[in-house]
Amino acid sequence: MLKVNELFYSIQGESSYAGLPCVFVRLTGCNLRCSWCDTTYAYEEGLNCSLDEIMSRIGAYPCRLVEITGGEPLLQQETPVLAARLLDRGYTVLIETNGSKNIAMLDSRCVRIMDIKCPSSRESGSNDFSNLGRLTDHDEVKFVIGSREDYDYAKAVLEKLPDFFKIKNIHFSPLYDIMTPVMLAGWMLEDGIGARLSLQLHKTIWPDTPCGV
Ligand code: SF4
Numbered sequence: 001m002l003k004v005n006e007l008f009y010s011i012q013g014e015s016s017y018a019g020l021p022c023v024f025v026r027l028t029g030c031n032l033r034c035s036w037c038d039t040t041y042a043y044e045e046g047l048n049c050s051l052d053e054i055m056s057r058i059g060a061y062p063c064r065l066v067e068i069t070g071g072e073p074l075l076q077q078e079t080p081v082l083a084a085r086l087l088d089r090g091y092t093v094l095i096e097t098n099g100s101k102n103i104a105m106l107d108s109r110c111v112r113i114m115d116i117k118c119p120s121s122r123e124s125g126s127n128d129f130s131n132l133g134r135l136t137d138h139d140e141v142k143f144v145i146g147s148r149e150d151y152d153y154a155k156a157v158l159e160k161l162p163d164f165f166k167i168k169n170i171h172f173s174p175l176y177d178i179m180t181p182v183m184l185a186g187w188m189l190e191d192g193i194g195a196r197l198s199l200q201l202h203k204t205i206w207p208d209t210p211c212g213v
Contacts, residue, residue: 002054002078003028005046005071009061013202015113015140016168017094022065023058027079030071032098034121036146036175042071051082058086067094074101083110100126104134112139116157118150120175129160137164142198146175151187158194171198 005026012022026039028046049057058066066086073079074097086093087109095106099114100123106112114131117123121144135141141161143154154172161170172195174184185197 001048001050002076002082003046004049004054005042007054007057009063011202011205012065012067012094013200013205014142014173014198015094015111015171016196017065017092017111018198018201020065021063022067022094023061023063025054025058025066025068025082027068027070027073027076029075030098031075031100032072032117032121032123032126034098034117034123036121036144036178038176039071051078051085054082055085055089058091064090065092065094067096069096070098072098072101074103074105080105080107083107098123098126099131100128102128102134103131103139108136113142114139115142115144116154118143118145118147118153120146120150124153132160132162135162135165137166137169140169140171141165142171142173143195144173144175145184146178148187150175150179151184154195155191155193167194167196170195172196173198173200176200176203 005028007025009023012018012020026042030043083093084107094111096113099116103112117127145151174181
Protein backbone atom coordinates (compact mmCIF):
# COMPACT_ATOMS: atom_id res chain seq x y z
CA MET A 1 0.00 0.00 0.00
CA LEU A 2 1.24 3.48 -0.86
CA LYS A 3 -0.33 6.87 -0.15
CA VAL A 4 -0.66 8.56 -3.54
CA ASN A 5 -1.25 12.27 -3.91
CA GLU A 6 -1.77 12.19 -7.69
CA LEU A 7 -1.03 10.04 -10.72
CA PHE A 8 -0.95 11.74 -14.10
CA TYR A 9 0.50 11.70 -17.61
CA SER A 10 2.59 14.62 -18.78
CA ILE A 11 5.89 15.73 -20.29
CA GLN A 12 9.00 15.14 -18.19
CA GLY A 13 10.36 18.59 -17.46
CA GLU A 14 13.54 18.60 -15.37
CA SER A 15 16.20 16.01 -16.15
CA SER A 16 18.06 14.50 -19.10
CA TYR A 17 14.68 12.85 -19.87
CA ALA A 18 13.05 16.30 -20.30
CA GLY A 19 10.65 16.45 -23.21
CA LEU A 20 9.63 12.79 -23.10
CA PRO A 21 6.08 11.66 -22.30
CA CYS A 22 6.06 10.26 -18.76
CA VAL A 23 3.62 8.90 -16.18
CA PHE A 24 4.07 10.60 -12.81
CA VAL A 25 3.23 9.00 -9.47
CA ARG A 26 3.33 11.67 -6.78
CA LEU A 27 3.49 10.15 -3.31
CA THR A 28 2.23 11.87 -0.19
CA GLY A 29 4.44 13.20 2.59
CA CYS A 30 7.69 15.13 2.91
CA ASN A 31 10.20 15.40 5.73
CA LEU A 32 11.48 18.81 4.50
CA ARG A 33 9.87 22.25 4.20
CA CYS A 34 11.77 24.06 1.45
CA SER A 35 11.06 27.80 1.46
CA TRP A 36 10.05 27.75 -2.21
CA CYS A 37 8.18 24.41 -2.28
CA ASP A 38 5.59 24.27 -5.10
CA THR A 39 4.03 20.96 -4.04
CA THR A 40 2.85 21.78 -0.52
CA TYR A 41 -0.43 20.04 -1.45
CA ALA A 42 1.49 16.74 -1.32
CA TYR A 43 2.48 17.07 2.37
CA GLU A 44 -0.73 15.44 3.68
CA GLU A 45 -3.32 14.88 0.94
CA GLY A 46 -3.59 11.51 -0.72
CA LEU A 47 -5.34 8.17 -0.95
CA ASN A 48 -4.01 4.76 0.03
CA CYS A 49 -3.64 2.61 -3.08
CA SER A 50 -2.50 -0.98 -3.48
CA LEU A 51 0.51 -1.68 -5.69
CA ASP A 52 -1.75 -3.62 -8.08
CA GLU A 53 -4.03 -0.60 -8.45
CA ILE A 54 -1.09 1.73 -9.10
CA MET A 55 0.38 -0.68 -11.67
CA SER A 56 -2.94 -0.90 -13.43
CA ARG A 57 -3.41 2.90 -13.55
CA ILE A 58 0.11 3.31 -14.94
CA GLY A 59 -0.55 0.57 -17.50
CA ALA A 60 -3.53 2.52 -18.87
CA TYR A 61 -1.18 5.11 -20.42
CA PRO A 62 0.71 4.54 -23.69
CA CYS A 63 4.07 5.17 -22.05
CA ARG A 64 7.06 3.16 -20.75
CA LEU A 65 8.66 5.98 -18.72
CA VAL A 66 7.51 6.44 -15.10
CA GLU A 67 8.65 8.99 -12.54
CA ILE A 68 8.00 8.41 -8.85
CA THR A 69 8.11 11.76 -7.06
CA GLY A 70 6.67 13.57 -4.05
CA GLY A 71 6.81 14.97 -1.53
CA GLU A 72 9.64 12.63 -0.68
CA PRO A 73 9.06 9.15 -2.15
CA LEU A 74 11.68 7.43 0.02
CA LEU A 75 9.60 8.04 3.16
CA GLN A 76 7.16 5.27 2.20
CA GLN A 77 8.32 1.72 2.80
CA GLU A 78 6.83 0.23 -0.35
CA THR A 79 8.32 2.73 -2.81
CA PRO A 80 11.31 0.45 -3.62
CA VAL A 81 8.86 -2.43 -4.18
CA LEU A 82 6.82 -0.39 -6.68
CA ALA A 83 10.01 0.68 -8.46
CA ALA A 84 11.25 -2.93 -8.70
CA ARG A 85 7.89 -4.13 -10.05
CA LEU A 86 7.93 -1.48 -12.75
CA LEU A 87 11.53 -2.29 -13.69
CA ASP A 88 10.69 -5.99 -13.90
CA ARG A 89 7.91 -5.13 -16.36
CA GLY A 90 10.36 -3.23 -18.56
CA TYR A 91 9.59 0.36 -17.54
CA THR A 92 12.30 2.99 -17.24
CA VAL A 93 11.89 4.33 -13.69
CA LEU A 94 12.98 7.77 -12.54
CA ILE A 95 12.87 8.55 -8.82
CA GLU A 96 13.01 12.17 -7.76
CA THR A 97 14.30 12.43 -4.20
CA ASN A 98 15.21 15.35 -1.95
CA GLY A 99 18.56 13.79 -1.02
CA SER A 100 17.95 13.55 2.71
CA LYS A 101 17.35 9.77 2.80
CA ASN A 102 19.65 6.87 1.95
CA ILE A 103 19.17 6.27 -1.80
CA ALA A 104 20.72 2.78 -1.56
CA MET A 105 17.27 1.38 -0.64
CA LEU A 106 16.34 1.67 -4.35
CA ASP A 107 17.03 -0.89 -7.07
CA SER A 108 20.20 0.21 -8.87
CA ARG A 109 18.35 -0.01 -12.20
CA CYS A 110 16.35 3.11 -11.19
CA VAL A 111 17.52 6.51 -12.35
CA ARG A 112 17.78 8.47 -9.13
CA ILE A 113 17.36 12.21 -9.67
CA MET A 114 18.67 13.59 -6.41
CA ASP A 115 18.26 17.18 -5.22
CA ILE A 116 21.04 18.85 -3.33
CA LYS A 117 19.37 21.60 -1.37
CA CYS A 118 20.99 25.05 -1.57
CA PRO A 119 20.89 27.69 1.21
CA SER A 120 17.85 29.64 -0.08
CA SER A 121 15.70 26.51 0.37
CA ARG A 122 16.50 26.74 4.13
CA GLU A 123 17.00 22.95 4.00
CA SER A 124 20.69 22.71 3.00
CA GLY A 125 21.36 21.28 6.48
CA SER A 126 19.25 18.24 5.51
CA ASN A 127 21.46 17.05 2.64
CA ASP A 128 22.88 13.57 3.27
CA PHE A 129 26.25 13.94 1.57
CA SER A 130 27.03 10.27 2.04
CA ASN A 131 24.56 9.78 -0.86
CA LEU A 132 27.17 11.25 -3.23
CA GLY A 133 29.17 8.04 -2.87
CA ARG A 134 26.06 5.97 -3.70
CA LEU A 135 25.34 7.65 -7.04
CA THR A 136 25.96 5.67 -10.21
CA ASP A 137 26.80 7.05 -13.64
CA HIS A 138 23.16 6.84 -14.74
CA ASP A 139 21.85 8.84 -11.76
CA GLU A 140 21.38 12.61 -11.88
CA VAL A 141 21.85 15.50 -9.46
CA LYS A 142 19.81 18.70 -9.38
CA PHE A 143 20.44 22.05 -7.73
CA VAL A 144 17.64 24.64 -7.62
CA ILE A 145 19.44 27.98 -7.71
CA GLY A 146 17.71 31.06 -6.26
CA SER A 147 20.64 33.38 -5.53
CA ARG A 148 24.36 33.92 -6.05
CA GLU A 149 24.92 32.27 -2.66
CA ASP A 150 23.11 29.15 -3.97
CA TYR A 151 25.23 29.15 -7.12
CA ASP A 152 28.49 29.36 -5.16
CA TYR A 153 27.27 26.58 -2.84
CA ALA A 154 26.43 24.34 -5.82
CA LYS A 155 29.83 25.03 -7.38
CA ALA A 156 31.55 23.97 -4.15
CA VAL A 157 29.49 20.74 -3.96
CA LEU A 158 30.42 19.86 -7.57
CA GLU A 159 33.99 19.40 -6.35
CA LYS A 160 32.79 16.54 -4.15
CA LEU A 161 30.89 14.64 -6.86
CA PRO A 162 32.33 11.30 -8.01
CA ASP A 163 34.76 11.54 -10.96
CA PHE A 164 32.66 9.27 -13.20
CA PHE A 165 29.92 11.91 -13.30
CA LYS A 166 29.56 13.37 -16.77
CA ILE A 167 28.16 16.75 -17.76
CA LYS A 168 24.74 15.27 -18.59
CA ASN A 169 24.08 14.26 -14.99
CA ILE A 170 24.23 17.61 -13.22
CA HIS A 171 21.43 20.14 -13.50
CA PHE A 172 21.33 23.77 -12.42
CA SER A 173 17.70 24.85 -12.35
CA PRO A 174 16.86 28.55 -11.84
CA LEU A 175 14.24 29.07 -9.12
CA TYR A 176 11.03 29.84 -11.00
CA ASP A 177 10.02 33.55 -10.86
CA ILE A 178 13.05 34.39 -8.67
CA MET A 179 16.24 33.64 -10.64
CA THR A 180 16.21 34.60 -14.31
CA PRO A 181 17.63 31.92 -16.63
CA VAL A 182 19.72 34.61 -18.33
CA MET A 183 21.50 35.50 -15.08
CA LEU A 184 22.23 31.86 -14.19
CA ALA A 185 23.35 31.15 -17.77
CA GLY A 186 25.76 34.09 -17.57
CA TRP A 187 27.42 32.77 -14.39
CA MET A 188 27.66 29.26 -15.86
CA LEU A 189 29.28 30.53 -19.05
CA GLU A 190 31.70 32.72 -17.12
CA ASP A 191 32.87 29.70 -15.09
CA GLY A 192 32.55 27.11 -17.90
CA ILE A 193 30.72 25.04 -15.33
CA GLY A 194 30.30 21.27 -15.88
CA ALA A 195 26.53 21.31 -15.46
CA ARG A 196 23.45 21.65 -17.62
CA LEU A 197 21.12 24.68 -17.41
CA SER A 198 17.80 23.00 -16.76
CA LEU A 199 14.57 24.93 -17.30
CA GLN A 200 11.26 23.58 -16.05
CA LEU A 201 9.81 22.60 -19.41
CA HIS A 202 6.38 21.68 -18.04
CA LYS A 203 6.00 25.22 -16.64
CA THR A 204 6.65 26.64 -20.10
CA ILE A 205 4.07 24.33 -21.66
CA TRP A 206 1.44 24.67 -18.90
CA PRO A 207 2.27 27.93 -17.03
CA ASP A 208 -1.02 28.01 -15.11
CA THR A 209 -1.49 24.35 -14.17
CA PRO A 210 0.77 22.00 -12.23
CA CYS A 211 0.68 19.10 -14.72
CA GLY A 212 -0.46 17.71 -18.07
CA VAL A 213 -3.35 15.32 -18.66
S1 SF4 B 1 11.71 18.35 -0.70
FE1 SF4 B 1 10.35 18.82 -2.41
S2 SF4 B 1 8.27 18.39 -1.64
FE2 SF4 B 1 9.64 18.48 0.13
S3 SF4 B 1 9.48 20.59 0.85
FE3 SF4 B 1 11.25 20.50 -0.53
S4 SF4 B 1 10.44 21.05 -2.55
FE4 SF4 B 1 8.68 20.54 -1.24
